[in-house]
Amino acid sequence: MLNPPERNDDANLPTAARDDGTGAEVPLSVYDLTVAYHRKPVIWDVGFDLPAGQLIGIVGPNGAGKSTLLKAVMDLIPRASGRVRVFGDTYRENRHRVGYVPQRESVDWQFPVSALDVVAMGLYDKIGWCRPVRKRHREQAREALGRVGIGDLADRQISQLSGGQQQRTFLARALVQDADLYLMDEPFAAVDAATERAIVEILRDLKERGKTAAVIHHDLQTVPEYFDYVVLLNMRVVAQGPVSQTFTQDNLQKTYGGRLTLLDEVTEAMRRRESSL
Amino acid sequence: MTGEPFVAWIGQMLPLGFSWSWGLDGWIVVIGSLAAVASSLLGNFLVLRKMSMLGDAITHAVLPGIAVAFLLTQTRSSPAMFVGAVIVGLLTAVFTEWIRGAGGVDEGASMGVVFTSLFALGLVILVQTADAVDLDPNCVLYGSIELTPLDTVSVGGRDVPRAAVVLAVVTVVNALFVLLFFKELRLTSFDPALATTMGFSSKWMHYGLMILVSVTAVACFESVGSILVVAMFIVPAAAAYMLTDRLGVMIAISIALAIVSAVLGHVLALSVPAWIGYRSTTTSGMIAVAAGGLFFAAATLGPRHGVLVKLVRRQLLSLRILCDDIVASLFRGEELEQQPPTATWLAGELFASNWSMKTALAMLRRRGEVADQDDRLQLTHVGRERGQRLVRSHRLWEQYLVDRAGSGAERIHDQAERFEHFTDRNLRDELAKETDTPVEDPHGRPIPDES
């Protein structure tokens, strides 16, 4: 394994202990997480603790490893090293408390299912193996579609929904999962102002009910408005903390500036060297 | 068999010129249908998971499994054959994954490497052993469904073809698999990531599916052969995909299409060569041809992706727009108190072809919106109302585009011309409200009231 680059700040160390004394469990605690594709690390030694009951923005340039981070947390891709704790236990143990909203491009929208079918998928975990989806589950799914404002489109095949409506469908699916921690991959990508407002409403409603949501977000302008806490990511955690303190020009410069592409270059060079041996 | 009168009736109705025997042809159709249904049940998920190629690969690659099992046990119907095929089938899936991951090549290429090698290996073993044992390589490749009724076993005191029994069992197993795991198959096929986070491992679903594909391929070998079985897996399901946008319906349609292709295939195999003076041809080949024909029909006629349907829809729309244009232009003529135009003049004005003008006018006359006066066209009362609505929409749009969208006055006509055809009463009311109920459009022409 390659050696991680020198550690020059404390950003990658968890800021809070597992039990911070307030009695609230830490919804997601990541320690020393490294993930590699084809032996090329895309996130290095990432560590953070997310505060409970807040809206958290995960921000960073394209290719920073944001999606990779979420996937690694949920065991969707193997980790090279590191530890992940969800509500103080392994992800596997607490996976029913985690709701996932994947990137919209991750599924085939031509698939022969209706919006209602997709939302009902959020209940499959509760329904259990081999049991059919029943009427009350469909009612629940319909109600969730109503909550995100597209109740009248429940029976549409999903390719006949607009991009924003597809995003709302995914959100409704996460809502029926009734999780305590939501991980969302760019829910605001390519949606219009009305959908954006609707999504923000839903996020605030979740917060009100004591849920935590970690949201990958690209629009820096709206970060202070939408989120309480922010994790700035570019292969490593550049900074993390309450938006008011952390979301500074200086930190953004570090996240989006060229500094870390050097890291990229050096690992690429190392990889090439190794594979030529 | 009780079907004799029915077949006699078909024979009378359709002078197809072939003879039919229930004891033989009946079983052939039953066996063909079972093979097709068993395969297409799984095929739906191969198609939806974009794994048609893997289905193809497995059905070819199980050949060495069969050959080796046959070599070892010297019998055709041994469970060893199934075990051998399942092992090789799974190896195909695993190797494909492995070569793709390790070699960094795309899935199609790695599959190509795996299954052609395994298929070739199987062929070599088969040809080498064919002399020593009673197995015809041709049968393995193309199947011999015509001979299957002769090899019977006794079930409850009756002689039933062995192939029918084996295929019936496999069909039931596949049907149970699809029914029991319907929800899981749907989820893992649509969104494997979410499925995995929920503890429905899409990997295990994948391998479960691959095991059943291997088993089904072996069961179908004798009847349809290793080359055609992939047509059974993919074609009915792919055709069903074109015809519906509900998964349950898609599966049901694929089953129906599978049965229809089997029946049609056998009837065609018996009748077509007779028409052109040959002896009957292979049924399994004809089943695949029939399935291909049904797929072609679905591709052209299907409501979802059908080429023909889209073409017809587009034609109908352009006809409706032409009707709108005729009515609106007659209305504008009346407004300016011009003499009513002739059809030829109007066609030139609207750049309409002779044929479409005739069709549009025929539609308008039948609906009583346009009447002829000598060789001139006039609006009826109904037609005038329609024209008024269209012109109102057009001018409201122009007003709106200038007012709200800030467009220049030169560019608005073409846009309004397009929008007017898709503007209903509600939209007009909203337009009027947004533009403060104007009485004139930007060019100073009056905006007519709502009729």
Ligand SMILES: Nc1ncnc2c1ncn2[C@@H]1O[C@H](COP(=O)(O)OP(=O)(O)OP(=O)(O)O)[C@@H](O)[C@H]1O
């Ligand atoms: N399956 C994969 N195989 C190889 N490399 C991958 C794979 N998925 C992602 N990568 C690489 O890992 C890095 C991080 O990707 P990731 O998708 O996590 O970025 P991201 O921060 O989500 O970017 P974006 O803002 O564009 O969504 C990228 O350099 C990408 O090229």
Ligand SMILES: [Mg+2]
């Ligand atoms: Mg991403």
